[in-house]
Amino acid sequence: MRYLLCLLFCLLAGVAQAAPAGKAYLSIIIDDLGQSAERDSRTLALPGPVTMAIMPDTPHATDFARQAHKAGKTVILHMPMDPATGPYAWHPEIPLEELARRLDAALAKVPYAAGINNHMGSRMTAQRAPMTWLMGELQRRHLFFVDSRTSAATVAAAEAQALGLAHVSRDVFLDDVRTPEAIAGQLQQGIALAHKQGSAVLIGHPYPQTLAVLEQAIPQLKRQGVELIRLQQMIAERGNQAMPAHGRQGRYSNAAAPR
Numbered sequence: 369m370r371y372l373l374c375l376l377f378c379l380l381a382g383v384a385q386a387a388p389a390g391k392a393y394l395s396i397i398i399d400d401l402g403q404s405a406e407r408d409s410r411t412l413a414l415p416g417p418v419t420m421a422i423m424p425d426t427p428h429a430t431d432f433a434r435q436a437h438k439a440g441k442t443v444i445l446h447m448p449m450d451p452a453t454g455p456y457a458w459h460p461e462i463p464l465e466e467l468a469r470r471l472d473a474a475l476a477k478v479p480y481a482a483g484i485n486n487h488m489g490s491r492m493t494a495q496r497a498p499m500t501w502l503m504g505e506l507q508r509r510h511l512f513f514v515d516s517r518t519s520a521a522t523v524a525a526a527e528a529q530a531l532g533l534a535h536v537s538r539d540v541f542l543d544d545v546r547t548p549e550a551i552a553g554q555l556q557q558g559i560a561l562a563h564k565q566g567s568a569v570l571i572g573h574p575y576p577q578t579l580a581v582l583e584q585a586i587p588q589l590k591r592q593g594v595e596l597i598r599l600q601q602m603i604a605e606r607g608n609q610a611m612p613a614h615g616r617q618g619r620y621s622n623a624a625a626p627r
Contacts, residue, residue: 392562392594395419395536395602396582397514397571399446399487402426402433402478407574412439414579415586417598421446421485421514421571424474425454437480442599444514445474445481449489458492467498471505482600483512483534485571490519499527507533512603514538516571517614525610526620534603537614542572542581551581559594565612567605 397419398411403426411420412435420436422429423446436443448457456474458467475481484506486493493499493515502524506513512534515525528535540558543551555570562568572578589596597605609618 390566392559393567393597393602393605394558394562394589394594395567395569395597395599396586397421397444397485397538397569397599398574398578399423399485399516399571400573401446402429404428404574405432407576407579408432408435410579411574412436412441414582416589416596417442418582418586418596419444419599421487422478422481423448423487424456424477429477430479433478433480442482443478443480444599445478445484446487447471447474447484447489448487449492451491452488458489458498460491460495460498464498464501467501468505471502475509481511483514485514485538486516486518486524488518489516489524490521493524494519494521496523496527499524500531503528503531503533503535507531512536512600514569514599521622523620523622525614526623529608529610529620530623532608535608536569536599536603536606537611538571539568539611539613540570542570543575543578546575546577548577548581551578552585555581555585559589559592562594567602567611569599569602 399421401408401420402422405428419442421444422433433443448454450459456470513528515537517538525537540554542554558568558570610620615621
C-alpha cells in the first residue's frame with residue numbers, strides 16, 4: 369500500500385494546478401470517532417485543522433473529546449439519527465421531550481463540542497418539525513450545525529438557514545469506496561470543487577485507508593492551491609449560503625416557504 373500511495377501522490381502532485389485569483393478553501397471532518405483509541409490517536413495526529421466528529425455512544429467519547437480539545441482541534445458531536453440505533457439516536461416517532469433529553473445526554477458525553485453533525489439520519493433529517501426545533505435549540509446553545517446530507521430529502525440545512533443558525537453542508541464523502549485510489553480520487557474532486565466554487569467541505573471516516581491518504585495529501589494541499597481551514601472559518605466564508613449543488617442563488621432547494 370505504501371508504494372501505491374507514493375505513486376498516487378506523485379501523480380497528483382504532477383497535475384497540481386496553480387491557485388486561481390480567488391481563494392480555494394477546504395475543510396475536512398472525520399466522523400465516527402470515539403470507538404477505537406488507536407484510530408482516534410491517528411486521526412488526531414493528522415496535520416492541520418481537521419475537525420473531530422465524536423459519537424456519544426462510544427467507549428472513548430468523553431476522554432477523546434477532552435484530548436482533541438486540548439490539542440486545539442475543533443470537536444463536534446456526531447449525533448446518531450434514524451436509521452442509527454442506540455440510547456442517543458433520534459427517530460421520527462420519538463416525542464420531542466425525549467429527543468431533547470437525548471440531545472442533552474449526547475452533548476454531556478462529548479464535552480467541548482462546538483457544533484453537531486448527523487450520523488446517518490436519512491429519515492430524521494427529512495422531518496421538518498424536529499429539524500426546526502433542533503436548529504432553534506442549537507441557536508440557544510451557541511452551537512453550529514453541519515448537514516452531512518445523507519439524504520437528498522434533508523431539510524436540516526434549510527431550517528438552519530431559515531433561522532440564521534451558523535451552518536454548512538457537506539460537499540464530498542471521501543470514502544464510500546475504501547480503496548486508496550478511490551479516496552484520493554474523491555479528495556481530488558473536493559479540491560476541484562474548492563477551486564470552482566471557492567470552498568468544499570469533505571467528510572471521511574477513520575479507516576486506515578482514509579487516514580493513510582490524508583497523512584500524505586494534507587501537507588501537499590498548498591501546492592494544489594488549496595488552504596485547509598477550520599470549520600468555523602468555513603462557516604464564516606460561506607455566510608450560511610447554499611452551494612450550487614444544494615440549491616439556487618444561495619437558498620436550499622428543499623427550503624420551506626419564506627417565513
